[in-house]
Amino acid sequence: MLQKKICMLGGFSVGKTSLVRRFVQSIFSETYLTTVGVKIDKKSVALPDKTVDLILWDLAGEDDIGSFRVSHVRGATGLVLVVDGTRAATLAAALTLRERVEAEFGAMPFVLLFNKSDLADKWVIPDGEIDELRQRGWQIYLTSALSGEHVDDAFLQLASMVAK
Amino acid sequence: MHRLPKEVGKWIYNFFYNERSIAYVKIDAQLCIATTGGNIKHYGLSSLRIGQPVADQLEFMEGLLPCPELPYHMAMVELPSGRVADLHLFADDDCVWLLFLDATAERDNTQRLQQKAYEMTLLQERERQLNEKLQSMNEALRESQEGLQREYQRAETLLLNILPASIAERLKAREQIADNHAEVSVLFADIVGFTERARSVGAETTLAMLNYFFKAADLLSEQYGCEKIKTIGDCVMAVAGLPATRSDHAEALSHYALELRKAVKLERFAGEPLRLRIGIHSGPIVAGVIGERRFAYDLWGDTVNLAARIQTSAEPDEIRISDATQKLLGPDFACDPLAETELRGTGRVRMWRLTA
Numbered sequence: 211m212l213q214k215k216i217c218m219l220g221g222f223s224v225g226k227t228s229l230v231r232r233f234v235q236s237i238f239s240e241t242y243l244t245t246v247g248v249k250i251d252k253k254s255v256a257l258p259d260k261t262v263d264l265i266l267w268d269l270a271g272e273d274d275i276g277s278f279r280v281s282h283v284r285g286a287t288g289l290v291l292v293v294d295g296t297r298a299a300t301l302a303a304a305l306t307l308r309e310r311v312e313a314e315f316g317a318m319p320f321v322l323l324f325n326k327s328d329l330a331d332k333w334v335i336p337d338g339e340i341d342e343l344r345q346r347g348w349q350i351y352l353t354s355a356l357s358g359e360h361v362d363d364a365f366l367q368l369a370s371m372v373a374k
Numbered sequence: 375m376h377r378l379p380k381e382v383g384k385w386i387y388n389f390f391y392n393e394r395s396i397a398y399v400k401i402d403a404q405l406c407i408a409t410t411g412g413n414i415k416h417y418g419l420s421s422l423r424i425g426q427p428v429a430d431q432l433e434f435m436e437g438l439l440p441c442p443e444l445p446y447h448m449a450m451v452e453l454p455s456g457r458v459a460d461l462h463l464f465a466d467d468d469c470v471w472l473l474f475l476d477a478t479a480e481r482d483n484t485q486r487l488q489q490k491a492y493e494m495t496l497l498q499e500r501e502r503q504l505n506e507k508l509q510s511m512n513e514a515l516r517e518s519q520e521g522l523q524r525e526y527q528r529a530e531t532l533l534l535n536i537l538p539a540s541i542a543e544r545l546k547a548r549e550q551i552a553d554n555h556a557e558v559s560v561l562f563a564d565i566v567g568f569t570e571r572a573r574s575v576g577a578e579t580t581l582a583m584l585n586y587f588f589k590a591a592d593l594l595s596e597q598y599g600c601e602k603i604k605t606i607g608d609c610v611m612a613v614a615g616l617p618a619t620r621s622d623h624a625e626a627l628s629h630y631a632l633e634l635r636k637a638v639k640l641e642r643f644a645g646e647p648l649r650l651r652i653g654i655h656s657g658p659i660v661a662g663v664i665g666e667r668r669f670a671y672d673l674w675g676d677t678v679n680l681a682a683r684i685q686t687s688a689e690p691d692e693i694r695i696s697d698a699t700q701k702l703l704g705p706d707f708a709c710d711p712l713a714e715t716e717l718r719g720t721g722r723v724r725m726w727r728l729t730a
Contacts, residue, residue, distance in 0.1 A: 211430060222492050244492050246485040246607040247450025247458060247477075250434050265433045270488075282448060285437020297499060333502075 211348070213263040214372045217283050219311070220292030222271035222301035225325040225344050228355035229292060233365050238356050244268045248282060255369040262373045264365065266290075278307060280314045282318035288372040289320035295352070296332040302337075321349045321364045328354040377499035379640040395476040401428050403438050403468045419454030419597055428472075439470060450481045458482075502515070536618050537663070537671045538601050545663055551671075553660035557629040558615035559656040559699055560678050560684035561600075563591070563634060566649040575644045583643045584608060588638040598630040603673060609685075613673060616661055624656050628728055631693045653685025654728075657695040683717045684725060693728040699725040 218226040225238040229359050230352050232238055234253045265282055267286065272278045283289075289311065291304040308320065322343065324335060349371070351364040378386070390396060397412035399422065410422050418719045422431050429435045434451060445464035452458050458481040462473040533542045544551055563585060565571070571578040595602045600614045612630065615623030631652045636649040657677035665668045680696065688694035700709050709726040717723050 213429065213433070224495055228449065242489075242493070244489045244495075245483060245697050246481050246488055247452065248434075248448065250454075252433050268432075279574045280448075281443065284441065284443075284446075299499075300669045332503075337641065 211263065212260060212373060213265060214288065214334045215265045215267060215286045216284045216288045216336075216368065216372070217267045217269060217311075218291060218292060219269065219283075219307040220271055221294065221297075221300040221303060223273060223305075224291050224292045224294040224297075224300050225291075226271060227268050228352065229290070229323065229325060229361055230266050232355040232358055232361045234266070237359070249365045253365075254374045255366060257366075257370055258372055260373060262369050264369055269283075278310065280310055283311050283315060286311075286315070286318065287320055288368050291320055291322045292367060293322065295323050295324045295326050295333070296329050298334045302333065303338050321351060321368045321371075323351050324363050325353050325355060327352040327359060336343065355357045393473070393476075397474040398474040399428070399432070399474075401439065401470045401472060402677065405429065407431065408670075409471060412474070416476065417453055417457050417459060419453075432472075435472075436459070441470075444470065450477050450484070452481070472576065520609055521667075537669070539616050541663065541671055543658050545669065552660060553617070554660055555616055555619065556614055556658045556674075557619065557623060557656070558659055558677070559613045559619075559623045559654055559702075560659065560681040561614075561652065561654045562609055563612075563631070563650050563652040563681050564607075564609035564691040566651055566684065571643075571646075579643055583648065586641055586643075587638055587648060589655075591634060592638065594630055594633050598626050598633070600630050601625055603671065612675075613659075613661075616673075624654070624699045625704060625707070627654055628695070628699070628703060629708055631643060631728065632730065635691065635693060649690045651685060651688040652693040653681055653683070653688050653694070653695070654682055654699050655681035656699040656702055679725075680717075680720055683720060684723070685716060687715060687725070695726050695728050697726065699723040700728075703728075 218230060220226050220242060223242060227243070227249065228238060229240055230249075230251050234251045247270060251266045251268065253264050253266065255264055267282065267284055288307065291308055293304045294300040304322070312318070324340065327333075340350060340352075349367050351360045351367075353360045353364055357363060383462065384701060391412075393490045395408070395413040395416040397414040397417055397419070399410050399414075400408040402408040403426055406425050407422055407428050409424065410419070414420055414422070419432075428439070429437075434448075437444070445462060447463075448609070450458050450459040451461050457476060457490070460475040460477045460480040462471075464471050474559055498560055521558070537545065540549060563582070575583070587608070589600050590606055591612065594600075599620070600612050601616055603611045603613055605611070610629065614620065614627040614630070620626065631654060635652065638650055641647065655677055657675070657679045657680075659675040661671065661673050663671050684694050684696055694712070695709070703709065708726060708730045709728050712725045712727055714722045714724050
């Protein structure tokens, strides 16, 4: 059995839990319920050549990045970095979290999700900034846990990256 | 370390065992489950299979073992059963113990507080965003207002360039403008041989020539309180005694004519100074604005026609004035009488040459 630990990383209220729920259970709730501690979900993903079980660690998004427990990422083989497209500061938060994880455990595959793409009128991340990050060769998705847009694409992409 | 009395130790043991629902899983060197115990049922884990890999049965253990940083603690992990546990991993010879301590109540309490705190922070962020938006909208509004103001002033300046100020004011008040003026003097001036010169010097010099002439005409009209009404090709039409009446309109316009003739001599175009033909006549006219979008302030009447005829009849460098105008000039002006001449459409006319 191929089983991979994946960590959801990002500031608070960016939609980590909602993305996992959308991906695993195909549901979305408007109610914001903050995650405390860790929530673990499992989803089997069928790739062309094999099936991989993703063990999704939904980590609490910290207000204060300094208090993030890097040790929770131990054993992870991939990261889902989540940014709230309506809050510019959450991009820096996601990138900082990735740096801290890489400093501790070395580089690992990741996808970068700009979430809440349904909130077009509140969107604050310029397209140019996203293009710039794409040019680094990063896998970037504009997702909406509400509509489900690109959510599966992002997780499937990461699954194929970690299953290699 | 001080040993606690047996009774206290027992009490603490019972307290923790019951309150925190202690359970354990012993993991062997092959990373398989060796034994389980304690209140394992509380966590919905009664069916763990001894001798089978731990990571296959407890998903959160995936990738954790072997773990170089034992003891290892994970706070408030929500298990598939919905229970929340603090997990402790510690080593003992060649096996690893995994302890479960219930933290459901603690997690729920923390969550309530955290929820309030985050909601507050989100509200503050939203408020800040809205404030910034409001500020930039105000800024944009102010800028467009300033732009509008600048545009208005530009339009105003342009309007004043083509209309006398008092006429512009009345026009803005949507008044129909057609005024009778009993006593004004009208002047026409054009460049001698303009068409031929324009052909020989080229467009650029022609434009410079006209520009120079019209600018001089504008400048002097301000100086002598006359109004430049319009230009027709290379011809300037100016008036004195308008829109405000003045008794010395003939003298003002004569000064204007003398100065204009002088002014155009100061510059040479293709080696030649400009020479003018100037004609003046005085009498009643009608002044008004025609058109609504591309309005023109203009003068009508026989006085205007005659002034134009006189101008065409003038010699190069001559300022030719009608008898009516000459009668209005004071002793400061020098005039030579001209022979009565037949002018087209008006018959024989008495005219004078204004010399100084």
